[in-house]
Amino acid sequence: MLEVRALTKRFGGLVAVNDVSLDVPAGSITGLIGPNGAGKTTLFTLISGFETPTTGTVRFEGADITTLPAFRRARLGIARTFQIVQPFAGLSVAENIAVGAHLRHRSRGEAIRAAEAVAERVGLTQSLETPAASLTIAGRKRLELARALATEPKLLLLDEVLAGLNPSEIRDMLPVMRAIAASGVTILMVEHVMQAVMSLCDYIHVLAQGKHIAEGKPEEIARNSSVVEAYLGRGAASRLTGGTLNG
């Protein structure tokens, strides 16, 4: 569904994303992990159209979308959430979601109804009339998800929707995300909460310092020594195995 080929993004002297290629097959939940500063969010901004890459291409459902502006990609069916939540603070939860729903529904009534249906899917029904500004962080993360979902996307880009949540809030969110995937939406997610990545994702790509360093099924990634070293430093993998041998 999504094909990223040799994507590079330079900010002056900094190469934030360096020659990254990856595929997101339709119907999958694909994870994107890596230590801080690995270029995950930059890659997201390139896929969603908020930045254009220095070189390389992005294809969606076979069509080249490398230089398409963000709103056109949203119309094609690519929705994203923001790592730092961006609610329409002055509007209610229902109105927030309705802005997303308006993409496919012209009339106000239909958009509000669609928004209510989406709110039910992510568990925001109780707070439809609440001003977005007074939601808790968990509520805001749900709102990000709901708004993106309201655009009826084919591909959903989730940028750390679990960051900042406590363990019980994370437990509540996992079934929501599974249900979204089960409804036929393809998901590409950046996430630091490893237990969630390991239990949700079918396939994982690992970035470190802008480079694609590994890919595979969750259990393969967990054993991959270059991934362990990217997170914990050079030599960490052998020390860890050594540690287990000695202990």
Add this chain to the structure above:
Amino acid sequence: MIALRTLCPLLVVAGLALIPAFTSANTTLNFLVFALIVALSAQGWNILAGYGGQFSFGHAAFFGLGAYGTALAQARFGINPWVAFAAGIGLAALAGTVIGYLSFRAGLRGSYFTLVTLAFAEVFRILFNAASFTGGAAGVLVKLDVRPENFQFASRSVFYWVVLGIVALVLLLTMRLERSRFGAWLIAIRENEAAAKALGVDVLMVKLQAIALSAAITGAAGGLYVQYFLYLDANIGFGPWISVETLMAAIIGGAGTALGPVLGALALHGLGQLTKGIAGGTPGIDLVLFGALLILAVAFMRDGIIGRLRRLLVWGRR
């Protein structure tokens, strides 16, 4: 609350429409016509800034183009004043689109956009003050010819009702906008442009439509002004005074609400009139009051008169 939303504007318009039945004093009607022209101008500003969050400090550009378009089309080309009025509105909308395209395309936001609009208005003022086609510094006179088909009426009440009718029409339009997709997208841009983009909103297009509509409405105010006073020069048409009154009426009344600009213009001009009366001949004392009011409004009444009233209502129900 929903009933109240439609009832309040209705009551205000009906109340205003009845005033000529009780008084035919020229000073009262002059005051009301002028206040409503400022209200209309503020209604235009409100679309772009109140709902769209793009603060213009140069709506004088559109007011002036609407006024000059109306005046010059009849004075120079002998076009029927009603048609000239429409041409003035069209000219203002066109200028709005061009200014909008140049500044929004360049990604100007916040105070940068505000400064650019101010600059545009000043450029127009200087150009129209210099060109002979526009009458230069001497200005342009509209020939006195009192006939309804000439957009000039023997009775001030009739002109007042025409202005009120247009204000009511824009009020209706604004209330419809609040419940439309275009309105939802416009407010989304005000609240968070990046999030709006991610949700498929064509930010540039929505902003351009908003500034065109906004400029057309403020342009209509300019056209009405020249049709009422039958005289125009560059300092009236493009002077900073109209930019300031326009945005103050909307802010004090309540930016981003349908009725706010109308209430704001009436309140502002009522107070201005009052201080002029109290202070006697001291020139500029009403302007001093305007400034003080703006500071108070920004400090204590961020949602304007309408926001205050709403809060009182909620508080009263507890």
